[in-house]
Amino acid sequence: MSEKAENTRDAQRPGEDEKSWKERVAVNQTLDKITNKLMVFSGKGGVGKSTVAANLAVSLAQSGQRVGLLDIDFHGPSIPKLLGVTDKRMDITEDNTALPVIGPSGVKIVSIGFLLPDLDQATIWRGPLKMGVFKQLLGQTEWGELDWLIIDSPPGTGDEPLSVAQTIVGTKGLLVTTPQQIATDDVRRSIGFARKLGMELVGMIENMSGMVCPHCGERIDVFKGGGGKAMAAEVGVRFLGRVPLDPAAVEAGDDGRPVVAAMPDSPTGKALLEAFGPIITSA
Numbered sequence: 001m002s003e004k005a006e007n008t009r010d011a012q013r014p015g016e017d018e019k020s021w022k023e024r025v026a027v028n029q030t031l032d033k034i035t036n037k038l039m040v041f042s043g044k045g046g047v048g049k050s051t052v053a054a055n056l057a058v059s060l061a062q063s064g065q066r067v068g069l070l071d072i073d074f075h076g077p078s079i080p081k082l083l084g085v086t087d088k089r090m091d092i093t094e095d096n097t098a099l100p101v102i103g104p105s106g107v108k109i110v111s112i113g114f115l116l117p118d119l120d121q122a123t124i125w126r127g128p129l130k131m132g133v134f135k136q137l138l139g140q141t142e143w144g145e146l147d148w149l150i151i152d153s154p155p156g157t158g159d160e161p162l163s164v165a166q167t168i169v170g171t172k173g174l175l176v177t178t179p180q181q182i183a184t185d186d187v188r189r190s191i192g193f194a195r196k197l198g199m200e201l202v203g204m205i206e207n208m209s210g211m212v213c214p215h216c217g218e219r220i221d222v223f224k225g226g227g228g229k230a231m232a233a234e235v236g237v238r239f240l241g242r243v244p245l246d247p248a249a250v251e252a253g254d255d256g257r258p259v260v261a262a263m264p265d266s267p268t269g270k271a272l273l274e275a276f277g278p279i280i281t282s283a
């Protein structure tokens, strides 16, 4: 970037108060040291967004890349549980910078959950407070140099994921959905959200698609598959794959062990790794 452009970018803008200006500059400086930013998003909660985000972060780290995972889901910060670090807290340095918690495979984790006294506690956040905390977490974290920052965003296509995407300049999106959602117009709404933002999509994952038999471990297709692939083609988004529901994967998640690390050869582990393939090799 030319010196002039940088000066313009970092200068106080007309009408911008001092605090917002400093926050914006801090966020930009942090983001400059991160090569790829990827926001995992979904139209609804409970579709496996956090599961995908946690497994993707660990898969990238296992492939030798430097990875940060930012859990900004105020409604249910579940990353600490999924990665087995609920008992840890971020250290804060003297100059008020947060140091991420180091998780499996060296993934650097920053979660809104680390700020709550009780991770399961339902906390009521006011809108402006949320954005303030989010910008601080983003701008005042010592991520160091990263190849990837994976962001577990709030669900839906409302104001919150919108401001997250707008603040994290240049972030790409990864859409997680389920066969149920594909049957509604939820996916179209999510794609519309990304397009409106000018957010490039790396692809779409259909989660909880079929299941793994608890008796023999084989994959069972409960419904006739193909809905997600057809929908992706229709809306012009790369289809990354179908990931089956696996009761054993829930247990692994409950133990803080992501499937790609605990059971990479299980149908769900394999499906996730296969879906992540194009992302892992894209950097």
Ligand SMILES: Nc1ncnc2c1ncn2[C@@H]1O[C@H](COP(=O)(O)OP(=O)(O)O)[C@@H](O)[C@H]1O
Pocket: 042, 044, 045, 046, 047, 048, 049, 050, 051, 052, 078, 207, 208, 243, 244, 245, 246, 247, 249, 250, 253, 268
């Ligand atoms: N492929 C899967 N197989 C089995 N359980 C899954 C799978 N994907 C997600 N889950 C489980 O479903 C629940 C919701 O997943 P989560 O990732 O927390 O969703 P979200 O972040 O979208 O709310 C969790 O209990 C998780 O362990």
Ligand SMILES: [Mg+2]
Pocket: 046, 049, 050, 051, 073, 076, 078
């Ligand atoms: Mg979640």
Ligand SMILES: [Zn+2]
Pocket: 213, 214, 215, 216, 217, 218
């Ligand atoms: Zn069986």
